[in-house]
Amino acid sequence: MSDFDVNELWSVVDALADAARVETLRHFRKADLQTESKRADFDPVTVADKGAEAAMRTVLAAERPDDAILGEEFAAKEGTTGLTWVLDPIDGTRSYISGTPTWGVLIACSDANGPVLGAIDQPYIGERFYGGPGRAEVIGPMGRRALKVRGTTDLAQATLFTTFPEVGTVDEARAFRRVADRVRLTRYGCDCYAYALLAAGQIDLVIEAGLQAYDVQAPIAVIQAAGGIVTDWSGRPVHKGGQVIAAATPELHRAALALMADSL
Incomplete structure (x- = not known):
C-alpha cells in the first residue's frame, strides 16, 4: 500500500457507502419495489441493486477513474493502477425484498493478492464495519467501537x-x-x-x-x-x-x- 494514500481510499469507501445507502434506502420496504430474477430458480435483483451499483460507479468515475471495477450488476471495468474496487450493492437481496434489515453493501479495494481494505455497510441499521491497514472498527448507533474477534478455541x-x-x-x-x-x-x-x-x-x-x-x-x-x-x-x-x-x-x-x- 506504500504507493497509495490509504486515507484517500478510506474517503472513497465512505463516499461509495454513502451513495449506496441513499439508493438502497430509497426503495427498501416499498410496495412497488421492482424485482426480477436472474435465473429460473429465483435469484432476485431489484432496481435498488442496480441503482446502488450505478451510484457507486459514478463516485469512482469522479474520484478514482483509473482503477478497475468488479461489481455484481454491471460489466467489469479495466483499470491501470493495479487496484480494483469490488462492489456488491446489496448482499442479501432475498432479505432486502423480504423487509428484513440484515442485508448490506459490500465494498473492497483489492490488488492482485486480494483485498487490502474493505467495508460492510448496513444502511438500515446504520452500522459501517471497516477493515484494513491499521483499522478495524465499526461506526454506528452505539458510536465508534474497535472490532476484535473473540477467542473461542473449542x-x-x-x-x-x-x-x-x-x-x-x-x-x-x-x-x-x-x-x-x-x-x-x-x-x-x-x-x-x-x-x-x-x-x-x-x-x-x-x-x-x-x-x-x-x-x-x-x-x-x-x-x-x-x-x-x-x-x-x-x-x-x-x-x-x-x-x-x-x-x-x-x-x-x-x-x-x-x-x-x-x-x-
Whole structure:
C-alpha cells in the first residue's frame, strides 16, 4: 500500500457507502419495489441493486477513474493502477425484498493478492464495519467501537452461521453438517452481516459455498483486520470466491477444516 494514500481510499469507501445507502434506502420496504430474477430458480435483483451499483460507479468515475471495477450488476471495468474496487450493492437481496434489515453493501479495494481494505455497510441499521491497514472498527448507533474477534478455541463452545440451510451441493451440505453437529449453536440467514458479527466478536464461524468475489472480498478485509481467518475449505486464499470458511481463531479453523475434509 506504500504507493497509495490509504486515507484517500478510506474517503472513497465512505463516499461509495454513502451513495449506496441513499439508493438502497430509497426503495427498501416499498410496495412497488421492482424485482426480477436472474435465473429460473429465483435469484432476485431489484432496481435498488442496480441503482446502488450505478451510484457507486459514478463516485469512482469522479474520484478514482483509473482503477478497475468488479461489481455484481454491471460489466467489469479495466483499470491501470493495479487496484480494483469490488462492489456488491446489496448482499442479501432475498432479505432486502423480504423487509428484513440484515442485508448490506459490500465494498473492497483489492490488488492482485486480494483485498487490502474493505467495508460492510448496513444502511438500515446504520452500522459501517471497516477493515484494513491499521483499522478495524465499526461506526454506528452505539458510536465508534474497535472490532476484535473473540477467542473461542473449542468447537463445542462456538456459534456457527451460514446463510442458507442447504449450503450448496449435497456433499457441501454434508460437510457443513459435520461442523454444525459439533458446535454449541447454529443459526441461519444474515448474509454479509454474519461476517460483520464475527469481526465484532459476537459469533465464531461462518461457513458458506458458491460465493463470488464480490460476496467475500469485503468480509475478508474486515475479518482479517479484526484478527480472524478467512480461507476456502482447503485452507487456501478465497478472494476469488467459492467455498468460504471464516473463523475467529486458528484452532476453530483447523478443527472445522478437518471435519469437512472427511465429507468431501
